[in-house]
Amino acid sequence: MTKRVVVGVLLAIVASAITASVVVVVGQEGRGGDEEKVPPLKAVEEWTPYTLPGTPVAGLALPIDYGPFHMVAPETDPGPYVPFPTPLPGVKKAGHDVRESATLDEFRDHDLFFEPPYIPAGWELLGAHAETVIWDDGSSWDSSFVLYYTRPEYFGITIKRFLVAPDGRVRLVANPEAEVTYTLGEIRGVPVLYDRDPLQIHFLQGNVLTQIEAPLLHLDELIKIADGLIAQTQGGSP
16 A cells, blocks of 8 residues: 555545544534533524525515515615604604613513513523603603523524504515515414514514514524414414
């Protein structure tokens, strides 16, 4: 056996050993020891949804109206993403109150307050963010409420609710030629809009817009979160 052949065999053996070592490390990633009960991290390709349920916007002629959503081409100005309610004539904005806390107790009187019926195992509440618009006539409107969930070594889950004008349309820019674009779907009869980059779902109930963002979360889990919130608002069971 020549020296070149021997060296080649040794390199192949070393490469195999490194590969095996890497596989072991990946398999253990995300575990906090034997007492850890939540599942380890999965490979990105296992968590990223490649097929969203519904009709992709790609290839469709714009503009598109779907439920409360109005999607326009990139070169078009869509207007404000969330159309805020118009105050009474002569009333002007006097202030903007922002509150944040690691617990929910102080927000239970907020008009947009909610507690998700379902959050995937392993994620815990990191904090809440609430905003209120104050008018010069002494009135106030709770305008947004956000919950943040975290899990060690994972991306977080963010759930936002915004106050929208009655019969307001949510305006977005959609590129039908893009490889990754919006998908039109439905949950419990409610039109939803999926976005894959990052993974999001948008839906409007009454005059409240909900947006859930969870990068690399499994699509089934995202749908369970949305389904629970929609059922909760409809007065049904998740």
